[in-house]
Amino acid sequence: MDLSDAYANGxxxxQAETYPPRWTEAAAQFRAALPGARRREGLAYGQSARERFDLFLPEGTARGVVVFVHGGYWMKFGREVWSHLAAGSLAAGWAVAMPSYDLCPDVRISGITAQIAAAVTAIAAEVPGPIRLAGHSAGGHLVARMPAPGVLPDDVAARIAHVMPISPLSDLRPLLHTDMNATLHLDASEAWGESPIAMATPTVPVTVWVGADERPAFIDQARWLIEAWDATLVIDDGRHHFDVIDGLGTPGSSMLNALLG
Structure with missing residues (x-):
């Protein structure tokens, strides 16, 4: 099997090439329409220029905070592309935080995991109450890493109420044999150490969500994670890797109900 092809989505x-500009435009329109008092952009959680998060606030007192971690194979995108996905949680009374992080090859995947842990910790200091984590693709891997013992401070870990890895990478070992590893610089030790399937089963609820029309490799990755963790699996009919996240931005969607329920 050509694993580079197996993990290629576009x-x-x-019309895969149309998705990033559409996401970027929708995100910009969302931010422009949200009153300034309800959006705080570029909050720092670390020293680098990309260690920043945007925080969107609902009307009234937030019920807690949803943290969305973007994908892009740890190599591209940033928080500003996904703002519109906050709409669903905001409508339900939740604050939403979206961090950026440094990208490979400037940092290793293990370093990005540490950055997201720092981001979640900083976000927890901004919004009281429960924390619900959602992440897509590489972001699904990153949120799945958060419940591991010692990744988050104990007081922050105790506030995690639900984790939703969406089309996640749960076993990084196949990526060792893909062309992208020229940029990721994974070795065997890091690939296993950063694989959520190698972690102990989390004590918090986990829902793994994947599109029925995704590449078989991503459906396999989702199944491996629920088998390792005995988590809930949802295979979303008619959804592929680029539109499987749309439910986050839709008030009352089945994805949102699962995340916030």
Whole structure:
């Protein structure tokens, strides 16, 4: 099997090249429409220029905070592309935080995991109450890493109420044999050490969500995670890797109900 092809999404999605500019435009429109008092952009959680998060606030007192971690194979994108996905949680009374992080090859995946832990910790200091984590693709890997013992401070870990890895990478070992590893610089030790399937089963609820029309490799990755953790699996009919996240921005969607329920 050509694993570089198995983990390639764009070539198998119609008009794939149109998605990033559409996401970026929708995100900019969302931010422009949200009153200034309800958006705090570029809050620092570390020293580098990309160690920043945007925080969107609901009307009234927040019920807690949803943290969304973006994907892009740890190599591209940033928080500003995904703002519109906050709409669903905001409508339900939750604050939403979206961090950026440094990208490979400037940092290793293990370093990004540490950055997201720092981001979640900083976000927890801004919004009281329960914390619900959602992440897509590489972001699904990153939120799945958060419940591991010692990753988050104990007081922050105790506030995690739900984790939703969406189309996650749960076993990084196949990526050792892909072209992208020229940028990721994974070795065997890090690939296993950073694989959520190698972690102890979390004590918090986990829902793994994946599109039915995704590449078989991503459906396998989702199944491996629920088998390792005995978590809930949702295979979303008619959804592929680029539109499987749309439910986050839709008030009352089944994805949002699962995350916030």
């Amino acid at each position: 070539p198998y999605i119609a």
